[in-house]
Amino acid sequence: MADILRLLVTGTESLILAYFLLLNTFYFLFNLLSLAGILRYRRLVTFVRFGEIFRMPIVKPVSVIVPAFNEGKGIVQSIRSLLSLRYPVFEVVVVNDGSTDDTLARLSEAFDLRLSKAVFRRSVPTQPIRGIYRSAVQPKLIVVDKVNGKKADAMNAGLNVSRYPLFCAVDGDSVLEQDALLKTVRPFLEDPERTIGAGGIIRLSNGCEVRDGQVVRVGMPRNWIARFQILEYLRAFLGGRLGMAMMRSTLIVSGAFGIFRKDIAMACGGYREASITEDLDLVVRMQKHMHERKKPFRISFIPDPICWTEAPESLKVLARQRSRWHRGLIQTLVRFRGMIFNPRYGVAGLFAMPFYAVFEMAGPFIEVLGYALFLGHIAVGRVDYPFAVTFFFVAVFYGTFVSLLAILLEELSSHRYPRPRDILTLTAAGVAENLFYRQYLSLVRAWSILDYLKGKNEWGAMEKRGFAKAGQAP
């Protein structure tokens, strides 16, 4: 019996080691692909005048849809930033999703909102709309006030009211750089028939100075949790998503900033209200829709356009956010399990979905299982300490190496952190995050499966500090 148990434990350990090796090999490959992608993008956009889009006669207009629930602290700044975007024809549709704070009042005061008698097509069902407001000072602004649903419901209300063939989903707590729309819409002009979605990079505004709806100074936050997240976002967007996009395996276009073709989104029924991560769910459904109709398509990832958003600075709020993301991933993969390893769905079915299932969804459980086995070995006094310590440092330095690659990708792409001291801080964060932060998040993500099985579907409140205060230490 003891022999069988020992064999089982040894087998599990070998599996965990092989998993660790395979996962890191994939991440390393994604980073290499991203490096090639960024270098190519830099050369391809040399001497491109993004402003020439202004002279294009039939450039596609864009509806920027901003769902807002209790975003009172930062909503005016965000909407100012969106209204100051450089783009020929666009409208900003803010959907006040039954906020219980002063979101609507602040918007009304800042933009002189007047109740409008606008009528619209209810193409996708939503919670009742209480009123549609137009601004007397900003003709591009429309504010929809509706009964609280979820973010997906607010997005659907925005889709119903919006007028243009492309829509850009932007979070109410986000700030877009002025050229972000011009740059992201380019794939829709270069390949209008096939491009169904495009996403850009999300960066954290913690530590940055935001004035008149624009980030005027980029800096590092003093809070270490925010610093760890800056590095995580660099790894995820520059290392992961760009690498996946190079392999035509984009599965996520962030809900904080992404542009989609409205006709395809509507044909898929808009956002799904029951979904925990509505952005992932929509992108997967759009891909499924195109594959099933055998229509060629592409979803682009542009390493340049930047959307700034605020990250949580407390472990409690961060845990809620990550738990929701992980539950959303599990929900989407379970819902679309028929696509996994199904050649009918191309690279998405054969590579992207299995990768997300095996490494992104199961990763935290395997990691937590490894920690549990290690603790078990300590308990029975069977730890090879020199090996364990060396292995721990291998893991730490591998993590640091991947983080450094992400910093290099940032340097090569948008180069937003101007001071050499910022590189030092990010490198230090790359080492320090391995000591507690990573393990904590793995535990949170592994725990989220229990919440998923219990049917927990709520978002959890994210405490907003507003852009004016985002740079200050708590």
Place this chain on the structure above:
Amino acid sequence: MLSIVVLYSFAYLLLMSASLFLFIFARRMVIQARERSDRLVYDAMERDLLEVLTGDDAGGPARAFARKHRARTPVLKRLLVAYREALAGRALEPLRVIFESSIRARCLRELRSPWLATRLQNVRLFVDFSRPEEAVHLVKLLHDKPVIRLAALNALTGIASQDTMSVIFDLFENDPEPNFYAYSNIFNSLGQRIEPFLRASLRKPLPPDKLALLIEMAGRLLLRGLYRDVVRFATHADKELRIRAARSLGRLLVPASSRTLCALTADPEWEVQAQAIRSLGNLQDWKTVPVLLKALFSPNWHVRYNAGYGLAAFGLVGVLQLQEISRQKEDRFAADMAAMVLDTLILTGGA
């Protein structure tokens, strides 16, 4: 065995991480130093260029400028592109002289580079600074990859002659995967000069998507001489072509087209009806007011929407009609649409 592998991995990763960190840091320092130096060179060049641009004689000083600064090609390219954005017309001539005297030869060489990005960068410079005699180099690139082909087409529009326009239309007609947005941009840049080529292409049996763009361009460029060529598509079997014909007729504003558009308002496809109603609104023919009023009671939202705004375009008479419909109780949908259009008119006036 496993311990040795792990130990080696540790040493290797430590070394790699340290090297990568040093590389990032050293690269940052080198780039910052180069940026400072480039900035100084750029400022010096800019001062010299302003003297050239404000002088009486463009040729001589421009050539002297090119001789002086040709060694710093990347900075010179940046300066030329930046000033190309700011200048127009004859003021561009000194920039062209500088381009020809300093970087033209190198750009021509690099147009043959095996690297796509290098070819693309150089074609883009030709978009700004090409001359008619350089069309021959650009035409060669029309068989390159799509992104290069489009940049070359863009460059050709800058030096459009009868020959280059003929080349552009030939390419469009035979392009197996045309990028319609790029072509529409190019046709738009060429302007009303394309009328004879457009007429010839409209009379050819091209695929519907290509014909759709050509019909669209006829309306967009206000080529009233193509009215007869456009109007025959109003009865075409392809729905998209009927929509485009209705849209173009709404732009060409030929009075005779109101009869065709009225007929299209009874089309079985609602998209065609909606477009025809919109175009009738543009046409502002008093005789069509009853058609628009009837359309405001259509079961289709888009038709009602276009009819509402079409009536509003008639000014006071249209507004009075809308007010009347907004008060009636028989059709709530028509009343709501009329109220919305009136409301938008009032708000826009206020803004």
